[in-house]
Amino acid sequence: MQRYFITGTDTDTGKTLIASALLARARRDGLTTLGLKPVASGCENTGVGLRNADALSLMAHTFPATDYATINPFAFEPAIAPHLAAQRAGCDLGLERLEGALAPALAEPRDLILVEGAGGWRVPLNPEENLAELASRLDLPVVLVVGLKLGCLNHAQLTAEAIQADGLELAGWVGNLLDPGFAVDDTLYQANLAHLTRVIPAPCLGVVPRLTEASPIERAGKAADYLHLPRID
Incomplete structure (x- = not known):
């Protein structure tokens, strides 16, 4: 069983897309999967309670x-920190409280469990903790x-x-193209990717282009084509 924490360089970097795609990739390999979103704000009030689009994507995979x-386990309606x-x-x-809420799920015998954070690495939970x-x-590789x-x-x-300073293993990184203009000049684009490869002390698990599929599930399935999994024992 492998467990990883998914974080991003900022909010809206595509953490959910990549987490869902890694789960989809694992399913193609016949592995059991579980995607967790411990804390989510910006939830929709539905007839069955608060629901978050990111969590629903992880649930689908x-x-x-x-x-x-x-x-x-912790869903909030306002789209704020x-x-x-x-x-x-x-x-x-x-x-x-968060650790206690996640403990039963993390103990499940799944081949791949991903815990997706919120925003970037140092998102606060309260005045003292992040x-x-x-x-x-949880001692999760990132x-x-x-x-x-x-x-x-x-x-x-x-x-x-920051991840390394906190004593955690950086298991890999994924590039997710947010700005199509960033890749207009292929020479500069490849130079930027080469720089990231040099300065990030972990393997690149893939680079996902800007995707146009209509639904989050379709986008995750397509993104899986560009990814490989972190090590699976």
């Missing part, structure tokens, strides 16, 4: 299937999603350094 509350959404909801969003500390407490756009070289190197 989880096999065998499990219930929504297992995948996303999770610690502020939790405050508004009167919820104690602390590391001990989500990076959850990855540390997969870094680099949103390929102007500024990503700095963001990627700083995030990789």
Whole structure:
């Protein structure tokens, strides 16, 4: 069984797309999967409770299937920073409570379990704790999603350094093209990818182009074509 924490260089880097695609890739290889989104803000109020689009994508690529509350135990409606959404909801969003909520799922005998963070590496949970500390407490190797756009070289190197400074293994990184203009000049694009390969001390698991498929599930399936999994024993 392999377990990884998925983080990004910033918010909206495509963490969910890449996490879902890695789960889809694992399913092609006949592996069992579980995608977890411990904390999600920006949820929709539905007839069956709050639902988050990112968590639903992970749920769609989880096999065998499990219930929504297992995948996303802390869901908040406002599309704001999770610690502020939790405050508004009167919820104690602390590391001990998060770890306890995830423990049963992480103990399941799945071949691949991915825990997706929120925003970037240092997203706060409360005034004293942040989500990076959850990855540390769970001792999870990290997969870094680099949103390929102007500024990503700095963001990627700083995030990789922070992950290592926290004593965690950086298991790999994925480039996800956010700005099509970033790849217009192929010579510069390849030079940027080469630089990322040099400064990120972990293998590249793939580079995903800008995808136009209509649904998140379709995009994840297509993105899986460009990825390979971190090591699976």
